[in-house]
Each structure stands twice: as structure tokens, then as C-alpha cells.
Amino acid sequence: MPQISQLAATYASQIFWMLVFFGFIFFVIGRGMVPKVMATVDARDKQIADDLAAAEAARKAADEQEEAWRVQSNAQRSEAQALIAKAKADAAAASENSLAKANAKIDARLSEADARIAVARSDALKEIEAVASEAAGDIVARLTGASVDAKAASAAVKEALNA
Amino acid sequence: MAAEQGKVDPMHQFSIEPLFGTDHWSIAGYSIPFTNSALWMAITTVALALFVMGGMKRQLVPGRWQMAVEGFTGFIDNLLAANIGPAGKKYVPYIFSVFMFILFANLLGLLPLMLVGVHPFTPTSHFTVTGVLAIMSFSIVLIVGFWRHGLHFFSLFVPHGTPWWLLWLIPFIELISFLVRPFSLALRLFVAMMAGHVLLEVLSSFVISSANSGLLWGTVVGLPSFILMIAICALELLVAGIQAYVFALLTSLYLNDAENLH
Numbered sequence: 001m002p003q004i005s006q007l008a009a010t011y012a013s014q015i016f017w018m019l020v021f022f023g024f025i026f027f028v029i030g031r032g033m034v035p036k037v038m039a040t041v042d043a044r045d046k047q048i049a050d051d052l053a054a055a056e057a058a059r060k061a062a063d064e065q066e067e068a069w070r071v072q073s074n075a076q077r078s079e080a081q082a083l084i085a086k087a088k089a090d091a092a093a094a095s096e097n098s099l100a101k102a103n104a105k106i107d108a109r110l111s112e113a114d115a116r117i118a119v120a121r122s123d124a125l126k127e128i129e130a131v132a133s134e135a136a137g138d139i140v141a142r143l144t145g146a147s148v149d150a151k152a153a154s155a156a157v158k159e160a161l162n163a
Numbered sequence: 164m165a166a167e168q169g170k171v172d173p174m175h176q177f178s179i180e181p182l183f184g185t186d187h188w189s190i191a192g193y194s195i196p197f198t199n200s201a202l203w204m205a206i207t208t209v210a211l212a213l214f215v216m217g218g219m220k221r222q223l224v225p226g227r228w229q230m231a232v233e234g235f236t237g238f239i240d241n242l243l244a245a246n247i248g249p250a251g252k253k254y255v256p257y258i259f260s261v262f263m264f265i266l267f268a269n270l271l272g273l274l275p276l277m278l279v280g281v282h283p284f285t286p287t288s289h290f291t292v293t294g295v296l297a298i299m300s301f302s303i304v305l306i307v308g309f310w311r312h313g314l315h316f317f318s319l320f321v322p323h324g325t326p327w328w329l330l331w332l333i334p335f336i337e338l339i340s341f342l343v344r345p346f347s348l349a350l351r352l353f354v355a356m357m358a359g360h361v362l363l364e365v366l367s368s369f370v371i372s373s374a375n376s377g378l379l380w381g382t383v384v385g386l387p388s389f390i391l392m393i394a395i396c397a398l399e400l401l402v403a404g405i406q407a408y409v410f411a412l413l414t415s416l417y418l419n420d421a422e423n424l425h
Contacts, residue, residue, distance in 0.1 A: 001174055001177070002174060002175075002177040002178040002179060003177055003288070003289050003290060003291070003353070003357070006178065006179050007291070009194070010179045010198065010200075010291070011291050012193035012194055012195055013179075013181075013193075013194060013195045013196050013197075013198055013200075013201065014179070014198075014200060014201075014289060014291035014292055014295075015291060015295055016190070016193070016195040017195070017197070017198070017200070017201035017204055017205075018204060018286070018291070018292050018295045018296075019295065021201075021204040021205060021207070021208045021264075022204075022260065022264060022295070022296070022299075024208055025208055025211060025212075025260045025263070025264055026256065026257060026260040028212070029211060029212055029215050029259075029260065029263075030255075030256030030257060030259050030260035031256045033212075033215045033216065033219055034215070034236055034255060034256055034259050035255075035256070036219055036221065037215070037218055037219060037232055037233055037236050038233075038236050038237075038240065038255070040221045040222075040225075040229075040233070041233050041236070041237060043223075044223060044225075047223065
């Protein structure tokens with residue numbers, strides 16, 4: 001077994017070269033390179049976490065904007081409905097107003113026409129009275145030959161007409 | 164392989180030879196020749212450095228190679244987070260180094276490079292190498308434990324719920340199990356690696372010897388041995404990964420003791 005039979009002759013060389021090469025591995029590779037490799041891994045993990053957080057934040061912002069848009073659109077819709085209702089009310093009021101005006105105008109013309117009719121009737125009645133008293137005077141003069149006073153005739157006619 | 168008269172010495176693969184005429188190198192009287200073992204540690208180091216360097220492109224969307232390297236660092240990170248908690252983060256460089264060194268050394272030692280005439284060597288099949296790793300892990304546990312908890316660290320030897328009438332025995336048993344840790348760490352890895360390589364070598368010697376002794380024995384002994392070798396090669400690949408994982412896992416469990424006591 002060379003490990004034991006050569007022990008006395010080789011232990012110093014074995015230990016020396018082991019320390020040399022393991023020292024190189026520990027200080028150059030273990031302490032020099034490995035931390036850089038692990039830093040790369042950590043940087044990647046951090047970047048992935050950051051990207052995920054950014055995506056989450058963007059999603060949240062989009063949600064908030066959508067919510068704000070919804071609120072705004074609701075407000076605008078109700079505003080528009082209020083406007084429509086107001087316009088409807090205005091239109092109704094205006095048409096009522098013009099109807100009332102037209103009614104008043106029609107009433108005024110009706111009453112005016114009534115007044116004219118009444119005047120015309122009373123005029124016609126007066127004329128009839130005059131004609132009737134004249135005719136009555138003539139009839140009396142022809143029948144009796146007596147001349148009748150015009151005043152008396154008209155009084156009599158008036159009496160007969162109004163009876 | 165030292166194939167002398169058709170015989171294969173299953174232990175020869177573990178022998179250490181100085182290379183490039185560096186036998187005379189020494190520091191303070193200790194001879195430190197650059198051996199085949201050191202060469203394979205160097206190859207392991209270079210392969211690991213190239214592997215990790217390929218994962219340093221630092222792209223936001225990783226390629227396959229970067230994904231593989233990040234998979235290993237993430238694996239070690241999870242292991243420490245699960246066993247120690249947030250305080251385990253600072254041990255990632257050490258556990259990563261230990262895990263990857265053992266894994267790469269184990270796997271490179273299994274490469275069928277004999278096909279091109281190169282003799283692969285597995286540094287982790289020597290307890291001088293695994294012992295260095297185990298003593299480092301154990302030292303870190305001791306240093307961290309006493310640094311963070313002072314003498315209170317000795318309460319590790321009195322587990323929760325110890326009955327008062329066993330207080331004379333339990334700390335003693337716990338102390339021994341604690342002191343055995345570096346040996347079990349080192350020997351487990353060394354034995355697992357050595358056993359697998361010896362088994363493959365023994366089976367390959369069956370194949371060679373039986374094939375040399377004729378068609379009959381070649382079919383009866385050599386062929387089943389060869390099929391078994393293929394299966395054991397797959398098993399050894401698994402063991403290479405499992406042993407690296409066990410070493411890293413046990414080290415992190417011991418570090419958990421040091422960080423959080425019980």
C-alpha cells in the first residue's frame with residue numbers, strides 16, 4: 001500500500017502541494033470567482049423580482065385608471081341625462097306657454113266677435129224698431145186716416161216688441 | 164499499469180513518483196518534489212478554474228455553461244443555508260472549494276486515460292491529501308466555535324436532555340466522537356476512492372489474465388468481469404459525487420455545531 005509504505009518519503013510533498021493548490025482554489029476560485037457568480041445570480045433574482053413588482057404596479061395603475069374612467073363616464077352620463085330632462089321640461093313649458101298665448105288670443109277674438117255681434121244685433125233691433133214704428137204709423141194712417149205722432153208710434157212699437 | 168508477466172499490481176496506481184527531475188526540491192529540510200500526485204492536483208485546479216471561469220460571463224440570461232456553474236454555487240449555497248442558516252453564507256467559498264476539488268479530483272482520476280498511455284492519478288486516494296482537507300475543516304470548526312462561543316463551546320459535549328446521572332459519561336463519549344471527526348472525514352474519502360480503484364484494477368487483471376489463458380476462461384471469467392467492470396465504473400462515478408457531497412455535507416454540519424452549538 002503506497003499510501004503507507006511511501007508515507008515517510010512523500011508526506012511533506014503531498015501536504016505542501018495540497019496546500020499550494022488548495023490555497024489557489026480557495027483564494028482565487030472560491031473567494032475570487034464564486035462571489036461574482038453568486039452576485040450574478042442575485043442580480044438576476046433581484047431583476048426578476050423588480051420586473052414582477054413593476055408589472056404589478058402597472059396593473060394596479062391600469063385598474064385605477066379604469067376605475068377613474070368609469071366614475072367619470074358615470075358622472076358624464078348623469079349630467080347628460082339631467083341636460084335632456086331639463087331640455088324636455090323647457091320644451092314642455094314653452095309649448096304650454098305658447099298654447100296659453102294662443103288660447104288668450106283666441107278668447108280675445110271670440111269676445112271681440114261676440115261684442116260686435118251684440119252691437120250688430122242691437123243696431124239691427126233699433127233699425128227694426130224704427131222701421132216698425134214708421135210702418136205702424138203708416139198702417140195707422142192708412143187704416144184710420146189719422147196721423148200718428150211718431151213718438152207715440154215708436155213707444156207703442158217698443159212696448160209691443162219688448163212684450 | 165505495471166503489467167509484468169500478465170500480472171497487474173492493483174496498488175501500483177497509488178504509488179507516488181517525482182516528475183521532471185524535481186527529486187531534490189526541498190524546503191527547510193523537507194523534500195517536496197513535484198510528484199505525479201501534485202501534477203494531478205494541478206490538473207484538477209486548472210480544470211476547476213476553467214470550469215468556473217466559463218461561468219463568469221455574467222449574462223442576465225445564462226448559457227448552458229454559466230447555468231452549470233451557477234447550479235453548483237447555488238447547490239452549495241442551499242446546502243449551507245439548510246444546515247447552518249443565514250450565517251452559513253460566509254462559508255460558501257470554503258465549502259465550494261472543498262466540494263469541487265474533491266469532485267474534480269475523483270472524476271479526473273477515473274478518466275480512462277490509459278487508452279492514450281497516460282496514467283491517471285487520484286490525489287484523494289491518499290490520506291495525506293484527504294487529511295489536509297479534514298484537518299482544515301476541523302480547524303475551522305474549532306476556531307469558529309471558540310471565537311463565537313468562547314469556553315461555552317464545551318457545552319457541545321452535553322447534549323440537551325442528558326439525565327444528570329449520566330453527566331459523568333456522556334461528555335466523555337461526545338468528546339471522543341468529536342475528536343474522531345477529522346479522522347472519519349479523511350479516512351472515509353480516502354478508503355472509498357482507494358477501494359473503487361483497487362476493485363477496478365483487480366477486475367481488469369481478471370479480464371487480462373483470463374483472456375490470455377484462452378477462449379474458454381476468457382468467456383467464462385473475463386466477459387462477466389468486464390461487464391461487472393462497466394457497472395462498477397458507473398458506480399464509481401456515483402461514488403465520486405457522493406463522497407464529495409458527504410465531505411461537504413459533514414463539514415457544513417460540523418460548522419453548524421460551531422455556529423449554533425445545539
